[in-house]
Amino acid sequence: MVGHLDVRTGGKGLHEITDRVAGVVRSAGLTEGLCTVMIQHTSASLTIQENADPSARHDLQAWMERNVPENDPAFTHIHEGPDDMPSHIRAALTSTTLSIPIVNGRLALGTWQGIYLWEHRARGTQRRCVVHVGG
Secondary structure (H helix, E strand, C coil), X not given: CEEEEEEECCCCEEEECXXXXXXXXXXXXXXXXXXXXXXXXXXXXXXXXXXCCHHHHHHHHHHHHHHCCCCCCCCCCCCCCCCHHHHHHHHHHCECEEEEEEECCEECXXXXXEEEEXXXXXXXXXXXXXXXXXX
């Protein structure tokens, strides 16, 4: 089964999509299998991270801002603004595809794990993820 998730982001940061992905898995009706999630963009990414304490997401975002700063004079790919090239680098450093086992009809995530779309652009935009569920 293949589903699509359209996610409207409000700008930079980690946007949780766990419940939406889990809904696709439930719809597939599989007891065991694999769920693959892929984002169809080059300036955003996917990650599995802590979903209990928001300070973990804040610290991840702050680390990324420090290590891949905007306005680097060495960047030439800047046609869409100062966050253009940094967003591509950030996506390359993280993941654009996740694979999560399905056990007993549910995503086999740990107690404190959530699935996040990590928006790397300053402005909010519409993102699309493909969710494939197979047995």
